[in-house]
Structures are given as C-alpha cells and as structure tokens.
Amino acid sequence: MSGRRPALLALAGVASARAALAGAAALTDRPAGAPWRRTNYAGRPVSLLGGPALAFSATAGAVLGAPPGTRAAAALVGAVSGLVGGYDDLAGARPEQARDKGLAGHLRALREGRVSAGAVKVTGIGAAAAAAAFLTRGPGRGSAALVDGVLTTGLVAGTANLLNLLDLRPGRAAKAGAIAAVAGLGGPAGGLVAGPLGATLAVLPEDLGERIMLGDCGANALGALLGLRLAGAHSRGARAGALAAITALTLASERISFTRVIEATPGLxxxxxxxxxxS
Incomplete structure (x- = not known):
C-alpha cells in the first residue's frame, strides 16, 4: 500500500470523528444525553457519547480502507461491537448490574438466573467475531481452516475486550489503540486500521481532557477492528502468539490491577x- 493512501484514510478518519464528536457535544447537555453522563475516577463529569462517535468513525474508516474480502467483516465487527458495547454502557449502569463486572461477575449472574448486560455484550461480540472468521476464511479446509477460524474469532473478541479493560483512565485505551493501529499499518491490509487510527487520534484530546470517555461502545468497537487486523497476519504462529498474549492479559486482569502495574512501571x-x- 502506498504511503499516500494510509494518510488520506487517516485524515478521513479524523474528519469523520470530529464531525461525530460535534454531534455528541450537541447532545451532551440535552435530555437525550443524560443516560450517557458519568462521573469519572477523578470525580469529574464526562460523557460516554464519545464512544459512539469513535465507533461510527472507526468502523466507517475501516470499511473504506479494508481489502475487498475483509470489508463486510470490518463493518460487522465494528458495528456489532459498538452496539452491544453501547448497550452495556447504558444497561450496565443500572444498580442491579453493579456486581456483574468481569468474567466472575457475569458467571455469578448466570448462576443466579440473570443475564448481565456484560454477558449480552460478550455474546454479541463473540458471535460477530465468529461471523467475521467465516467471512474472511481462506480456501483451505479441514483442521487448518478450523484453527484459522478459532484464531480469528479469538483475536477479534479478545482484542475488543482487552482494549475495554484499559479504559480506566483518560486516554489510556485510545493511546493503546493508536499504537496498535500504527503497528498494523504495513502490508496490503494496513488500510483497515488507517481510518481507525485517524479517528482515535481525533478523539484523544477530548478523552485526555476528561470531557468524554470511550466506554464499552468506543473501546470494544476499536478493539474489534484492531483484532481483525491482527487476524490478517500471514503467519499462523504470530496469530497464535498474539492470541495467547491477549488471553493471558485478560485472565490476569481478573486478579491484577492494570492501573497498579502501570503506575509501578516508569515508562508505562x-x-x-x-x-x-x-488529578
């Protein structure tokens, strides 16, 4: 892919995200924006409407830049992850959902005969990831095709979840997403993340300024698109290694605070x- 096309796609992502953020800002103080208002870790008022702005612009940019055989999958994982993430942002804020956080919380809710908003989100993203694996399947058959399908499903769903786990401080998930997008710009499939990169950089100042949060909607959609790019790596070993690392970090998050680790590590x-x- 020529150097000019990624730049144009990134600029389109910036323009799309800034327009979407303007729409979100117009809604923030109106009644329609009330369900999206939150208080962040520092006690400051923020709006989760930055999430839909990012999800829309990142997905549109990914579809625009993706290789022809990946466009439908990009549209699917970005849109579905954003929709179910937005549902979790809204329904998950209800008092009865307060304990239903993390894998342990979702499982506890199921044992109690309830379906948590998070479980709905996980199911939706998992289904979209599996469908993306089907849409992007290669010509191979048998066990190799099955392994590739599992890797794609796991990378899309796992990266969507992992990026959301980082959305605990202003700009953290967006910075991680931007770094991952830059790393994925090379190769014929790099256009898939050029638009999302521009969109992420466009919302980053609002995120750092604590006017918006990405929430589940924005972080899940961006993460799913980054996972789809990871799934496009030619080396099966590289894909398996990436999935193993994502799985390990996800499991570790159940017992270890990412914030505590980051604060204890100078560079991070x-x-x-x-x-x-x-603060």
Whole structure:
C-alpha cells in the first residue's frame, strides 16, 4: 500500500470523528444525553457519547480502507461491537448490574438466573467475531481452516475486550489503540486500521481532557477492528502468539490491577500520564 493512501484514510478518519464528536457535544447537555453522563475516577463529569462517535468513525474508516474480502467483516465487527458495547454502557449502569463486572461477575449472574448486560455484550461480540472468521476464511479446509477460524474469532473478541479493560483512565485505551493501529499499518491490509487510527487520534484530546470517555461502545468497537487486523497476519504462529498474549492479559486482569502495574512501571506510567490533567 502506498504511503499516500494510509494518510488520506487517516485524515478521513479524523474528519469523520470530529464531525461525530460535534454531534455528541450537541447532545451532551440535552435530555437525550443524560443516560450517557458519568462521573469519572477523578470525580469529574464526562460523557460516554464519545464512544459512539469513535465507533461510527472507526468502523466507517475501516470499511473504506479494508481489502475487498475483509470489508463486510470490518463493518460487522465494528458495528456489532459498538452496539452491544453501547448497550452495556447504558444497561450496565443500572444498580442491579453493579456486581456483574468481569468474567466472575457475569458467571455469578448466570448462576443466579440473570443475564448481565456484560454477558449480552460478550455474546454479541463473540458471535460477530465468529461471523467475521467465516467471512474472511481462506480456501483451505479441514483442521487448518478450523484453527484459522478459532484464531480469528479469538483475536477479534479478545482484542475488543482487552482494549475495554484499559479504559480506566483518560486516554489510556485510545493511546493503546493508536499504537496498535500504527503497528498494523504495513502490508496490503494496513488500510483497515488507517481510518481507525485517524479517528482515535481525533478523539484523544477530548478523552485526555476528561470531557468524554470511550466506554464499552468506543473501546470494544476499536478493539474489534484492531483484532481483525491482527487476524490478517500471514503467519499462523504470530496469530497464535498474539492470541495467547491477549488471553493471558485478560485472565490476569481478573486478579491484577492494570492501573497498579502501570503506575509501578516508569515508562508505562509516563506514557499513561502524558497529556492527562492532574488529578
């Protein structure tokens, strides 16, 4: 892919995200924006409407830049992950859902005969990831095709979830997403993440300024698209290694605080705090 096309796709992502953010800002103080208002970790009011703005612009940019055989999958995983993530943002804020966080919380809710908003989200993203694996399947058959399908499903769903786990401080998930997108720009499939990169950079100042949060909607949609790019790697070993790392980090998050680890690691701490307001 020529150097000019990714730049144009990124600029289109920036323009789309800025327009979507303008629409979100117009809704924030109106009654329609009330369900999306939250108080962040520092006690400041923020709006989760930045999430739909990012989800829409990142998905549109991914579809525009994806290789022909991947466009339908990009549209599907971006749209579905954003929709079910938005559902979790809204329904998950209800008092009865307060304990239903993380894998343990979702399983506890099921044992109690309830379906948590998070479980709905996980199911939706998993189904979209599996459908994306079917849509992007290669010509092979048998066990190799099955392995490729499992890897694609796991990478899309796992990256969607992992990026959402990072959305605990302003700009953290967006920075991680932007770094991953830059890393994925090379090769014929790099256009898939050029638009999402531009969209992410466009919302980052609002995120760092604590005016918006990505929420499940934005983080899940962006993560799913990044996972689809990972699934496009030619080496099956590289895909398996990436999935193993994502799975390990996800399982670790059930017992280890990412924030505590980041704060204790000088390089990560500096990157995490870069551009943020003081608490």
């Amino acid at each position: 701490r500096d990157l995490d705090r870069l551009g943020r307001r003081s």
